[in-house]
Amino acid sequence: MENERYIVVLEDQHKNSLKKVENELDVNITSSEFLSAENRSYDVIDDDNGVLYKNLGVLVVENRDEAQLKNAVKNDSNPIVYFEKERDFFSADELSIISELKKQFAEIADKITELEKYIINKPLPQKSLVEMEWGLKALGLGNSLYTGKGVDICILDTGLELSHPDFFGKNIEGKSFIAGEDWNRDPNGHGTHCAGVATGNIRLDNGKRYGIAKDANLKIAKVLSDAGKGTTSSVIDAIDWAITKKFRILSLSLASPVLLNEAPSPLFETVGARALENNCIIIAAAGNDSNRPAVPKPVSMPANSMSVMAVGAIDGQMKVAKFSNAGLNPSTGGNVNICAPGVDIISSYPKNSKNKTGNYYSMSGTSMATPHVSGLIALYMEQFPEKSAKEIWELIEMKAKPIEGLKYRDIGNGLVQI
Secondary structure (H helix, E strand, O other): OOOOEEEEEEOOOOHHHHHHHHHHHOOEEEEHHHOOOOOOHHHHOOOOEEEEEOOOOEEEEEOOOHHHHHHHHHOOOOOEEEEEEOOEEEEOOHHHHHHHHHHHOHHHHHHHHHHHHHHHHOOOOOOOHHHHOHHHHHOOHHHOOOOOOOOEEEEEEOOOOOOOOOOOOOOOEEEEOOOOOOOOOOOOOHHHHHHHHHHOOEOOOOOOEOOOOOOOEEEEEEOOOOOOEEEHHHHHHHHHHHHHOOOOEEEEOEEEOOOOOOOOOHHHHHHHHHHHHOOOEEEEEOOOOOEOOOEOOEOOEOOOOOOOEEEEEEOOOOOEOOOOOEOOOHHHOOOOOEEEEOOOEEEEOOOOOOOOOOOEEEEOOHHHHHHHHHHHHHHHHHHOOOOOHHHHHHHHHHHOEOOOOOOHHHHOOOEOOO
């Protein structure tokens, strides 16, 4: 029988409160402050032991009685205020969505395989400098005097291929939250691509610029496996670690689809709010479930939480990307805050089965839009070191450029700008 994990939000972390939770759930609680490279959360959590992420007030337990948890939430004297079952998260790029569609819709498998083959084998566009770097030009980076120097950007993804020549030899801190997989290898490639957009600089093969904040301090949290899949607890674990480390920017190019009219999870609303209180912004991909123009889908989790900055994607013609999700339920959460380039984005990539020849690859998805915003926020934080995370968020939205003919539900305040 597969283990079931529950993510539990606590009202406080007082000693008496934690003792009450331990007694009621019959579990020993270990604080995340006692975790280390030798003592990982995924080694601790089992039927008898849970982990409390101290910066977030969030507890992860395994195989509990759901009825007991429900009664605890209803009891006003109990410190447990909310719980939910662990969810699966996936890298928010076109190929990942295609992979999921193949599993869910066997009757259209041939069409999906054909589209997947096209995307995988699509050659890098041989364009002029300006055309190739349309995303950077669209953000106005040609006018920037800043490089993100001194600002920490943490990429929560599939890891980083540290042997890639654009990162080799750099002082990069990282940690894996996936059992048995290292943060400094990335057979998947998704995390390396996102890290390149946020903090890369110049391609070694042709001298063209492809990254935004070249002097930012790159941090890596491996929360998605080599297959591109992770869980709520791995994401929460990494966010707590990043806040402990006082990283200012957390970039999450991952998503878990939600249903139309499904309310945002109080879990990630709490996590995002507590991150902001710790002077940290969480930026997340809006998700790629739409099939525009006919079928827009709602913003995915965790981007659908009001305290997490949700990023939609546009293409080189300043149109909404066909896959980019929409703010269909803004009154209850789930709106798009900002948009960024997310179609045919070239960035660093490991040499693997998809990319056999070079160190760069073109990908599309709200996954690619998200690190554009994360990198740009690093430039803002360098320019305005005295401003809080909340003030930087407000400035990003205020400076965004509306795009004629596009709706707020699709691009939020507009295209993020330097």
